[in-house]
Amino acid sequence: MSLEGLCAPTTREAPSAPMRERFIAPRVLTACCVCGLIRDGTESSPDRERWVTQRTYRKTHGINPADFPLTHTYCLECFTQFTDTVKQFFREIGTSP
Secondary structure, three states, rough: OOOHHHHHEHHHHHOOOOOEEEEEEEEOOEOOOOOOOOOOOOOOOOOOOOOOOHHHHHHHHOOOOOOOOOOEEOOHHHHHHHHHHHHHHHHOOOOOO
16 A cells, blocks of 8 residues: 555645645544554654644644544553553563563
8 A cells, every 4th residue: 555545635724824734634543542642743753753632633733633543553651551561460470471
């Protein structure tokens, strides 16, 4: 599947200026399955992910995240908690993962 298949170009009103800008709206948004934060890859550097609330995403991009299908994963904080829980479980039962 190509990148064009995952994104749809849309035009929206710029939140801070009266000019219009081009924004590539994803067809699928990545959300954390535990806390519900949405990954916002448009303003972050490639080596660091930015996770925001639906409200912040709506304010930043001018689109409603509820209008897009979600794909679920873990944000870094929830993934760390999950792996710590799994490690603790295996310590308690006396085996290694």
